[in-house]
Amino acid sequence: MGMTMTQKILARHAGLDHVVPGQLVEGKLDLVLGNDITTPVAISEFNKAGLTRVFDREKIALVLDHYTPCKDIKAAQLCAQVREFAQKYEITHFYDVGCMGVEHALLPEKGLTAPGECMIGADSHTCTYGAVGMFSTGVGSTDMAAGMATGLAWFRIPAAVKVTLKGKLQPCVSGKDVILHLIGTIGVDGALYKSLEFAGEGVGSLSMDDRFTIANMAIEAGAKNGIFPVDGRTRAYLEGRVTRPWQAVEADPDAEYEREVVIDLDQLQPTVALPHLPSNTRTVDQVAGTHIDQVVIGSCTNGRLEDLRQAAAVLKGRRVAKGVRCIVIPATQQITLDAMAEGLIQTFIQAGCAVSTPTCGPCLGGHMGVLSDGERAISTTNRNFVGRMGPVTSEIILANPAVAAASAVAGCVADPRTL
Amino acid sequence: MKVYKYGDNVDTDVIIPARYLNAPDEKSLACHCMEDIDAGFASTVEKGDIVVAGANFGCGSSREHAPLALKACGVKCVIAPSFARIFYRNAINIGFPILECAQASREIRAGDQVSVDFATGRITDETTGKTYQAAPFPEFVGNIIESGGLLKSLKDRGVAR
Numbered sequence: 315m316g317m318t319m320t321q322k323i324l325a326r327h328a329g330l331d332h333v334v335p336g337q338l339v340e341g342k343l344d345l346v347l348g349n350d351i352t353t354p355v356a357i358s359e360f361n362k363a364g365l366t367r368v369f370d371r372e373k374i375a376l377v378l379d380h381y382t383p384c385k386d387i388k389a390a391q392l393c394a395q396v397r398e399f400a401q402k403y404e405i406t407h408f409y410d411v412g413c414m415g416v417e418h419a420l421l422p423e424k425g426l427t428a429p430g431e432c433m434i435g436a437d438s439h440t441c442t443y444g445a446v447g448m449f450s451t452g453v454g455s456t457d458m459a460a461g462m463a464t465g466l467a468w469f470r471i472p473a474a475v476k477v478t479l480k481g482k483l484q485p486c487v488s489g490k491d492v493i494l495h496l497i498g499t500i501g502v503d504g505a506l507y508k509s510l511e512f513a514g515e516g517v518g519s520l521s522m523d524d525r526f527t528i529a530n531m532a533i534e535a536g537a538k539n540g541i542f543p544v545d546g547r548t549r550a551y552l553e554g555r556v557t558r559p560w561q562a563v564e565a566d567p568d569a570e571y572e573r574e575v576v577i578d579l580d581q582l583q584p585t586v587a588l589p590h591l592p593s594n595t596r597t598v599d600q601v602a603g604t605h606i607d608q609v610v611i612g613s614c615t616n617g618r619l620e621d622l623r624q625a626a627a628v629l630k631g632r633r634v635a636k637g638v639r640c641i642v643i644p645a646t647q648q649i650t651l652d653a654m655a656e657g658l659i660q661t662f663i664q665a666g667c668a669v670s671t672p673t674c675g676p677c678l679g680g681h682m683g684v685l686s687d688g689e690r691a692i693s694t695t696n697r698n699f700v701g702r703m704g705p706v707t708s709e710i711i712l713a714n715p716a717v718a719a720a721s722a723v724a725g726c727v728a729d730p731r732t733l
Numbered sequence: 734m735k736v737y738k739y740g741d742n743v744d745t746d747v748i749i750p751a752r753y754l755n756a757p758d759e760k761s762l763a764c765h766c767m768e769d770i771d772a773g774f775a776s777t778v779e780k781g782d783i784v785v786a787g788a789n790f791g792c793g794s795s796r797e798h799a800p801l802a803l804k805a806c807g808v809k810c811v812i813a814p815s816f817a818r819i820f821y822r823n824a825i826n827i828g829f830p831i832l833e834c835a836q837a838s839r840e841i842r843a844g845d846q847v848s849v850d851f852a853t854g855r856i857t858d859e860t861t862g863k864t865y866q867a868a869p870f871p872e873f874v875g876n877i878i879e880s881g882g883l884l885k886s887l888k889d890r891g892v893a894r
Contacts, residue, residue, distance in 0.1 A: 338873040351754050355797055358757075363884040365893055381755060388755035438795040438819055454797035454823035460883050463893040468873065502742055503789035507818050536789060538818055591742060678751040678794070699746040699793060701769035 316566025318474045319541050320509040323449040323563055327432040328469075335473040335570075343373065344448075345426060346461035347435030349417055349674075350378040354392045355455035356436060357399050360462065368403045369465035375407040375426055375435075376400050377417040380674045385681035415646025415672040418442035418530060418614035423646055425555035429544045429562040434458065434467050439614050439696065441532045444510075444541035445525035446548055447562055451539045472509045472538045475500070476571035479516025481580035486730045488624065489524030490616060490694065490714035492577060493531040494585040498595030499575060506536035508572065511565060516579045517542060522551045523620035530615045531696050534592040584729060586692070587712040590700045598717050604727040606711070608691040609634075610703075611718050612643030612670075613677045616694035619652050621715040626658040628719035628730050634666035635725030641683045643670045667722070679703045692721045734781050734809065734859075737767075737774065738843035741787030745820065748791065748799040757798055759805035766802040780807035783849065785841045787813065790831075791820025800824045810849055812856060812867070814838045825874055826883040832856065832867035840865075 317325065321333050328339035348356055353376055368374060376396055381389035393410075400408035407426060414420065418439050421427050429447035434440065438452035453467065461467050477496060497504070510532045512525075520528070525542050532540030542548070544562035552560075583597040611617075611625045622644060634640045642662045644650040650672070653659050662669050676683030677695040685691055685704030690711065693703070698710035711727065720730035747770040749762055756762075767774035784803065790813040791799060800823050803811065814835035816824070824831045830851055837856045841847060845860040854867035870878065880886035887893035 338871055351751075351757075352795060352797070355757050355801075359884060363888060363893065365884070367894060386755060392755060392757075436795055436797075438793065440795075452795040452819050454795050454819060454826060456797060456826035456883050457822060460826075460887055460893065463884075464887055466887075466892065468877075470871075502792060503815065503817070506789060506815060533819075536792065536817060678746075680751055697744075697746070697793060699744045701750050702746050706769045 315570055316568035318509060318511050318569045319447065319563050319565045320449055320474065320511065320539060321471055323430055323432055324469055324471055333471045335471050337471045338468060339471060340466050340468050341432055343433055343461050343465050343467055344431040345373050345375060345433035346458060347375045347417060347421065347433065347437065347440060348458050349380050349437050350382060350393050350396055351380045352436035352455045352458060354395045356458040357395055359456050359459040365463045368462045371404050372406045373465065374405050374462055375421060376405055377409045377414055377420060378411065379414050379417050379672065380678065381680050382414065382673055383411050383671065413647060416614045416617055416674055419618055419645035419649065422446060423648055425557065428552065428556045428558065428560035429548065430560055434461050438533045439530050441537065441539045442526055442530040442614060444529035444532065444539050445522060446552065447542055447544035449539055449541065452533060470507065472507055473572045474509045474511050475505050476574040477510055477512050478514035478574060478576045479512060480514055480576065480578045481516055482519040483579045483582065486584055486716045487582050488714045489520060489527035491582050491585040493528045494587050494592065494595050494712060495577060495582055496575065497531065497535045497593045500535055502534060502591055502593045503536040508537055510535065510537045510540040511571065512540065512542045518545060519579065521620055522547055523618045526618065527615055534696060584714060584717050586717060586727065587698055589698050589709040589711065592698060592712060598727065598729045601727050602729055605690060606638060606692050606721055606726055607689040608683065608685060609638060609640040609718050609722040610676050610683055610691055610693040610695060611715050612645060613674065613695040614645065615696040616715050617643055617645030617649065619649050621694065622653045622658050625715040625719040626661040628716050628733065629665040629723065630661050632665055632723045634722045638722055638725050640667040640722040641670060641676060642667045643673060646672055676703060692718050692727060694718050734783060734846055734848055736841055736843055736845045736847050737778065737782060737784050739770065739784065739786040742789045742792055743770065743786050744793035745791055745796050745799040746793055749796065749802040754796060754798055759801060762798055762802035763805035766806045775806060778806045778808065781809050782807065783809050783847050784811045785838055786811060787838060788815045790816050792817035795819045797823045797827065800827055800829045804829045812837050825877055828878060828882045834865050834867040837865035
């Protein structure tokens with residue numbers, strides 16, 4: 315029996331020729347990631363266990379992005395703990411305010427992720443990097459502590475769901491709609507413990523930013539990871555970013571998949587997820603007119619340059635509706651600079667949006683856009699769970715950046731194609 | 734050992750909302766555990782109580798604060814048909830018992846008195862007299878639990894220093 319991309323990468327990192335689903339292996343890690351919420355707990359476990367060294371200071375990335383710039387004293391104390399640890403162990407890839415970005419946008423930009431590699435991150439959206447053809451998965455703080463100390467992690471080899479993409483995305487439809495449609499089809503545990511392996515001729519038409527968005531939300535279907543084949547677009551993206559040698563893997567022709575889902579990109583409509591699960595999907599026309607109070611455009615899901623371009627294209631020459639607050643958060647400093655050079659930031663501010671420094675803030679109800687009782691946001695983020703962005707009575711509708719921007723202008727959920 | 738019962742897809746945002754993650758000490762996490770799904774939980778839960786829930790328990794964020802909060806509340810274990818994979822790892826890594834058993838999850842009612850034998854995976858509903866058998870842990874995972882958590886097991890093996 316052949317192996318999937320994920321199985322091949324895990325086999326290689328476990329020093330094995332062949333692995334099968336269900337097998338437990340210990341794999342060597344190329345990178346261990348943590349943020350300002352999960353790293354302090356990892357440091358505490360690291361210290362409690364009496365550990366005194368990290369496996370490789372160049373293979374650990376610490377990004378202060380969730381509650382930063384620090385929202386309160388407690389958050390500042392967490393960041394101080396991470397800063398101190400980074401200094402003590404001379405962590406090369408430590409990103410503090412001023413150079414940090416939303417971690418899953420930042421790491422690929424900095425060239426820390428490459429095809430065929432294997433990493434863990436103490437953040438559930440670590441699965442984002444499957445977009446470049448590597449294995450990456452979210453873990454908790456104890457796994458992170460163990461990874462920092464040993465460079466190893468235990469994995470159960472996942473079975474796979476193959477997602478075959480056909481055709482090409484239509485205007486105002488993007489990677490977000492692909493993944494929301496998929497989660498709506500298979501459910502929030504439709505890929506539980508499994509890998510989502512994207513394939514088919516439709517992959518070639520997807521930009522890297524689309525692929526990052528799709529892989530990012532693999533976890534929202536319960537998946538261990540989501541992974542894309544490496545093609546010319548991947549290579550072009552890596553050029554000048556990744557200088558170390560890397561080796562792409564391809565799925566075997568006889569690799570086994572538990573299930574195959576086919577998505578026709580030509581037919582895909584702008585899709586939203588209503589409260590309170592990412593699987594609660596509708597096409598935007600079905601819910602157009604739904605009242606909103608706030609719009610958030612940003613996050614590790616949709617805070618990249620192409621996302622901002624799509625939002626700006628809708629907002630250019632228009633105004634955010636009275637009574638609606640629109641918050642735009644470019645995911646990294648570089649994305650902010652690029653957006654400025656293209657005039658996107660000016661478009662946002664002229665339209666009446668608030669533009670912020672990079673932060674995860676509102677996505678998790680941390681800061682920079684928390685909702686009040688009974689308020690509803692349309693957001694390009696990844697989760698619409700109860701209480702995620704505010705009190706339990708607040709609501710979140712997930713959408714792509716063009717739909718979010720159109721809704722900001724209309725003052726209610728709106729289809730950008732008919733604005 | 735009374736049971737608290739919840740439905741499918743209990744996510745980590747309701748187990749411990751992100752607004753409390755800036756204070757990751759056990760006492761503070763315990764005060765707010767399950768607050769957004771069951772406001773009375775933290776004030777009524779007693780040491781040894783059990784959470785029985787539906788499928789995909791612990792979905793969402795990777796926050797280890799979620800199993801830590803349940804453990805800090807005195808919850809003895811969670812019984813569900815399936816767990817989200819990061820929650821599953823985290824619970825094992827911190828030595829917080831979780832049991833996969835669809836039938837027990839379906840049949841045990843809120844408020845029932847339930848006892849659990851972790852060595853055998855046997856679950857007994859003392860209120861109804863019915864017993865259930867949870868899926869056993871793979872050996873590798875059992876060893877982590879037996880060592881008292883992931884870091885201890887790595888130190889025992891000499892791979893972490």
